[in-house]
Amino acid sequence: MIRVGLTGGIAAGKSIAAARLRELGAYVIDHDRLARESVAPGSAGLSAIVQRFGPGVLAADGTLDRAALASIVFGDEAALTDLNAIVHPRVHDLAAAYEQAAAGDGNAGVIVHDIPLLIETGQAGDFDVLVVVHAPADQRITRLVENRGMSLPEARKRVASQVDDAVRLADADEVLDGTGQPDNLRAQVDALWEKLQKRHEA
Numbered sequence: 001m002i003r004v005g006l007t008g009g010i011a012a013g014k015s016i017a018a019a020r021l022r023e024l025g026a027y028v029i030d031h032d033r034l035a036r037e038s039v040a041p042g043s044a045g046l047s048a049i050v051q052r053f054g055p056g057v058l059a060a061d062g063t064l065d066r067a068a069l070a071s072i073v074f075g076d077e078a079a080l081t082d083l084n085a086i087v088h089p090r091v092h093d094l095a096a097a098y099e100q101a102a103a104g105d106g107n108a109g110v111i112v113h114d115i116p117l118l119i120e121t122g123q124a125g126d127f128d129v130l131v132v133v134h135a136p137a138d139q140r141i142t143r144l145v146e147n148r149g150m151s152l153p154e155a156r157k158r159v160a161s162q163v164d165d166a167v168r169l170a171d172a173d174e175v176l177d178g179t180g181q182p183d184n185l186r187a188q189v190d191a192l193w194e195k196l197q198k199r200h201e202a
Contacts, residue, residue, distance in 0.1 A: 007117075018112065022112075052086065075161070084121070135177075
């Protein structure tokens, strides 16, 4: 079994890479999905968030209002640190459980942990292969504005809240270029998959 950590700055193309790896046969553990699971209605995670940030972060149906929470934490380093301290340990435990289940069935030769904040959470050394999808910050800001409807100040805050590109790249074992079209990135993932398969079979 090969354990792969997959990361990249917001809007760099990581989701495209993760989807292609899943298509090729990798068992992909989506830490964003686990983050949502960890703060589902009735969870201890959601209770802790409400206690820290107040009832204004709840939507009318009792779910977490992610936009309201984002408006509080992005740009406020202390608030973001507090949020991460609530969510990340719970996500880590869930991810470990999913990996254990995948390894137990004997069919998962490559397990990919899709982690947006992999570097920021100190997990760079936790994987056999660390893959970074890279696109420059200016391009990612443009994508956030044009494709996700963010305002320019909000997009800049999102990018600034993540680790500097140079730090992320310095930790990478493999770098995928996310600056071009999706098909170009998928082709790079295909080449990476061949390398992973050879390593798994060795």
